[in-house]
Amino acid sequence: MYDPLVNNDIGCNATYPNSYWAQHVDTQPxxxxxxxxxxxxxxxxxxxxxxxxxxxxxxxxxxxEVTVLEANRAGWGCSGRNAGFVLRGTGRLSLAQLSQKFGLDIARVFHQEYSDAITQVRQMIAEGNINCDAQTPGYLKVAHKASLAADFPAQVEFLQRQFxxxxxxxxxxxxxxxxxxNTQAHGAIRFADCFGVNPLALAQGYAAMAQRSGARLYSGSPVTKWQRNTDGGFVLQTPQxxxxxxxLVFATNGxxxxxFYPPLNRACLPVLSSIIVTSPLSEQQLQQSGLHHNQIVMDTRALxxxxRKLPDNRILFGGRSAVYGKDAEKAVYPARLLSALKNCFxxxxxxxxxxxxxxxxxVSYDDLPRVCEAESGLFYAGGYCGSGLSFSTLAGVRLAELTMGLALPDLPIYQGTLAPFPLPxxxxxxxxxxxxxxxxxxxxL
Ligand SMILES: Cc1cc2nc3c(=O)[nH]c(=O)nc-3n(C[C@H](O)[C@H](O)[C@H](O)COP(=O)(O)OP(=O)(O)OC[C@H]3O[C@@H](n4cnc5c(N)ncnc54)[C@H](O)[C@@H]3O)c2cc1C
Incomplete structure (x- = not known):
């Protein structure tokens, strides 16, 4: 499998991975x-x-006049492979951690931005009439230990009182x-506005919307080299x-x-996340597991x-995977996920x-993404740390605003570039x- 820390060449025109999502979209861009x-x-x-x-x-x-150059096809990267959780937030810091780090006022601006990100996804789905199987809203953050659940009422009270x-x-x-x-669920916090979608259908819907509005979208067109022109603009090379x-906007992220662009390469750690989708649950298994809902669920583990239960009663279950791309297909990783699922159920x-x-x-060094003008005329967004479905949609809006010279909300993620990892x-x-x-x-612990 392509490994961004190892390969200079992302390839060209690769098909979608053999995912559940790729089997459940009816159109091709x-x-x-x-x-x-x-x-x-x-x-x-x-x-x-x-x-x-x-x-x-x-x-x-x-x-x-805008042109998108995609090495493979729309949504071939993370956007067509994720779990389809439209979450509130990005990066790895909670509102409590953001309050501690930046103060309550800034945390409230983050909160508003995260709300806007969900709204933006909803608006795109409505404007583009995107058939992405949006599920009944609800996200459960589940405590996998009783000691962690003990703190949940205070966390809920904090969110209600301060935000x-x-x-x-x-x-x-x-x-x-x-x-x-779930035998490992000791309590939960429910977030009422998050929801599940078919992420590849969503990406393809965005592609169709961009094209209908006049953007040119080329697939099978990797940028293999680029440089700045003497007039301050850029020239990019694709195979043909x-x-x-x-x-120039880099939306290549993980x-x-x-x-490709060393300041961005040094500031991101590409980390593999893996998903399995099970056989469909029988009526008896649905009864026994109590899984009658389509809420999206994540636990409190460090890893x-x-x-989530999918519309056809299969379970999608994901988590961390191999460290190196060359190991991604090894049978041990899906086996571990299946065994973890069975430990819960x-x-x-x-x-x-x-x-x-x-x-x-x-993954970014300080657990937060950035949307920035890295140098004159060159922009990028990335570093969402695995929580990027809703935020990437809003990051696209913010990037476009940046190219137009508009001011963005007063947040650290819009001030400066991603920090490089020490000893990358x-x-x-x-x-x-x-x-x-x-x-x-x-x-x-
Ligand atoms: C297994 C998994 C589960 C996830 N689950 C969730 C979830 O449920 N909820 C959530 O919020 N987030 C989730 N995420 C993260 C989320 O999918 C990403 O944050 C989001 O899709 C990032 O979108 P992006 O457009 O920035 O990057 P990508 O979708 O990765 O797009 C980058 C694109 O750049 C292209 N590219 C790279 N280099 C070049 C080049 N030189 N020339 C041309 N094209 C190039 C790639 O082909 C790729 O299509 C998950 C991720 C994974 C892997």
Whole structure:
């Protein structure tokens, strides 16, 4: 599997991974490969949510001439592989941690931005009439230990008092009676506005919207080289053509090839996240597991598990995976996820794994993303730390606004670039160390 810390070449025109999502979309984006030299106002490199949302804004709202260059096809990266959780927030810091780090006033601006991100996804789905199987809202953050659940009522009270956000505390008994018989659920916080979608259908919907509004979208068109022109603009090379532009947006995030833009390469740690989708639950298994809802669920582990019941009664279950791309397809990783699922739901011992796939999330050094003008005329967004579905959609809006010279909300994520990792060559050693510590903490602490 392509590994952004190892490979300079992302490849070209690869098909979607054999995911559940790829089997459950009915259309393919109508795109072609760039075959002749062009000049355009703005180039967006990368056709995931960030790039497509940015292109849509540039064309629709600002009437700019914009070209998206995607190495493979729309949503081929994380955007077509994720779990489809439209979450409130991004990065790895909670509102309580943001309050501690930046003060309550800034945390409230974050809260508003996170609300706007969910609203933006909802608006895109409505405007584009995107059929992405949006589920009944509700996200359960589940305590995998009783000691962690003990703090949940105070967390809910904090969200209600300081942010006016109506989070709801659920005791272990309420989780069991109303949501699921997960033997490792000791209580939950329910967030009422988050929801599940088919993420690939969403990405393809964004692609169609960008195209309909006038953006040109080329698939099978990796940018293999780029440089600045003497006039301050840029020239980019794809396998078959050159593109000249005034402004350049990198929306390559966790899939940025090695050496593509060293300041961005040094500031992201691409981390594999893997998903399995099981065989469908029988009526009896639904009764036994109590899984009658389509709420999205994540637990409190350092190495988190996330899961949801899909519309056809299969379970999607995800978590951390191999460290290196070359190991991603090894059978041990889906087997571990299936076993973790069965530890939560011992009554589902008969389930088998029907699909398994992985993708690269971009982890940043300080656990927060950035949307920025890295140098004159060159913009990027990334570092969502695995929580980027809703925020990448808004990041596309913010990127487009930045290219227009508009002021963004007063937040640290819009001030400055991603911080480089110290000793970037040793990032994966650090990651392995973190995984060891995470396993220890989740088990014993
Ligand atoms: C298994 C998994 C589960 C996840 N689950 C969730 C979830 O449920 N909820 C959530 O909020 N987040 C989730 N995420 C994270 C979320 O999917 C990402 O944050 C989001 O999709 C990032 O979108 P993006 O557009 O920035 O990047 P991507 O979608 O990764 O797009 C980058 C694109 O750039 C292209 N590219 C790279 N280099 C070049 C080049 N040189 N030339 C041309 N094109 C190039 C790639 O082909 C790729 O299509 C998950 C991620 C994974 C992997």
């Amino acid at each position: 109508d795109t072609v490969t760039l075959q002749q030299d062009i000049t355009t106002d703005v180039v967006v490199v990368g056709g995931g949510y960030t790039g497509l949302s940015c292109a849509y804004q540039l064309a629709q709202r600002f009437n700019r 006016g956000y109506k989070a709801e505390y659920l005791s272990a008994a309420e989780v069991k009676s109303d949501y699921m018989h 053509a050159r593109v000249h532009c005034k402004q 899939y940025t090839p090695k050496g 988190k598990y996330y899961y 011992p009554m589902l011992d008969d389930l088998r794994c029907d699909y398994h796939w992985s993708g690269w999330v971009a 060559a040793f990032r994966r050693l650090g990651q392995q160390g973190y995984y060891q510590w995470g396993r220890f903490k989740d088990r014993f």
